[in-house]
Amino acid sequence: MKKFSILMLSFLALAAVMSCDDTDSEEFSLDTNSSGEIVLSPEINTFEVTETNGADLAERFSWNRITFETPVQIDYQLEMDLESGDFSSPAVLGANNSTNAAVTYNALNDAALGLGAEPGSANNFKLRVKATTASAAVNPVFSNEVTAVITPFEAYPFKPLYFVGAATEPGWNNGDGNGETNPALYVDINDVNKHYYTGYFNADAFKILSNLGMWQPQYGERNGAVGVNDGAGNDPNVFSAPTAGYYDFTIDVTGVTNDSEGSSSFSMVPNTTAAAAPTFTSIAIIGAATPNGWNDPDTDLTQSTFDPHKWVGRDIVLIAGEMKIRAENDWTNSWGDATSAYAGQGNNNNDPNITVKAGTYDIFFNDLDGSFLLIPQE
Incomplete structure (x- = not known):
């Protein structure tokens, strides 16, 4: 009788394990919650991050809970990747054992920029939920993937004086x-x-x-x-x-x-x-980012009447791309620096191009030392 009881207990334990194996592959989807918040579904949702809305709630993402026959804590992780990504190195927007995650615009912005998104441009991303337990023997369970279009914002890194x-x-x-x-x-x-x-x-x-x-x-x-x-x-x-x-x-x-x-x-x-430094009659910008591209005419800067080595262009509209600064509409004297999209110092010695971001700028240039500065304008 004692042997029979032991055998029965063994069979029951095995059945419990098999029951877990049968249910841990249950699929779940992102869905609306009972309070009627916005559904994140396979439909495209659009988020635009600005200088002022970063701390605001962008979305409360929700999903249904999955269960195993054997009670176990399940942790959920909301992941984001580029539309072309494979979630091998995702950004994590939230992690908890609940069934929702409140995500701010700042969180979306940090994730988008961290994944290589272009500020000021609409970028396509996909999101999913990953469910795991403390046991390495239980494989993660994933939700369906949903799409979001995010336009990230990058604050100007300098404080002009x-x-x-x-x-x-x-x-x-x-x-x-x-x-x-x-x-x-x-x-x-x-x-x-x-x-x-x-x-x-x-x-x-x-x-x-x-x-x-x-x-x-x-x-x-x-x-x-x-x-x-x-x-x-x-x-x-x-x-x-x-x-x-x-x-x-x-x-x-x-x-x-x-x-x-x-x-x-x-x-x-x-x-x-x-x-005693030489002076120039014209300084201009040229390149794919500038109004006329790499073709003539260049986009001229204005020479200071107070100091002939100071040049400025006001409210110049640039697109994302490369440009260079040159004198006399010629390549004999030209300046560039690829270190920053907004500032640098050229050496007038086959310098690299300046890679700029789309926007409207005041552009300052000093031909004495090759310094330049781009300040965004509202």
Whole structure:
């Protein structure tokens, strides 16, 4: 009798295992939940990420629960991949043991950019749910795949700074009365707090602004370093050019607040070669990203009347692609840098093309050192 009981228990255990094997392949689908939220189905859903909606809920994805005859915790993972992908390295939008995942626009944006999507363009993706248990012996169960079209947003990586003051081209016009045409400083693409500028200055004072048309935030000298009034403090002192001429000006605003100079610094060093540098009669952009492509005519930049080595193009519409900066509609002197889509420094020595993103830009260029800066315009 005892042997019989043991045999019966063994058969029951085996039957339980076989029962699990029969049910763990049950399929499930993404479906609407009882509160009537938007269905993510095989129909295409469109999401556009903007500068302001990142923290908003984009979608609450839901699915039905699967069960095994033997009670076990099931974990669900919402995965996303490119339409052409195979989910071998998916982005994970949510992971829990519930049957829904609330996904923000920021989460969609990070996932899309991480998968190589082009900012500002509609990109096709597919999503699925993966269900797993703690047991490696149980194979994952996958939902059907659904499609989403996502237009990701990429924030501008730099914080532009602009000159104002009698030592500089706009005088003490903060941009409000001159169409916001104050010259921009160039940026160190490896450190967004560092800016530099080689150019002509009058023998006078100047300050630095971060928002054209507004007097704050305003940067200047304080305690031998850099100070700021962000609108809730006191104005710093002016920077000064002791005599008229060309200077190399650098500024590092690391850690600067109303109450602290942080680890900031600035320097104003006379440039001994710029005054004798050759000048050009035209500087322009050319390339697939520009209005006329690689064909003539080039898209000309405007030469400064204050400093002939400074050039700017306002509200230039570019498409995603490559471009280069060149002088006199010829390739004898040309500049490029593939490091960033927005800023760089060419060497005028068979430089690589500049790969830009689609948008409308103000483009600044300095032919003394090959520096360029693209600032998106609304």
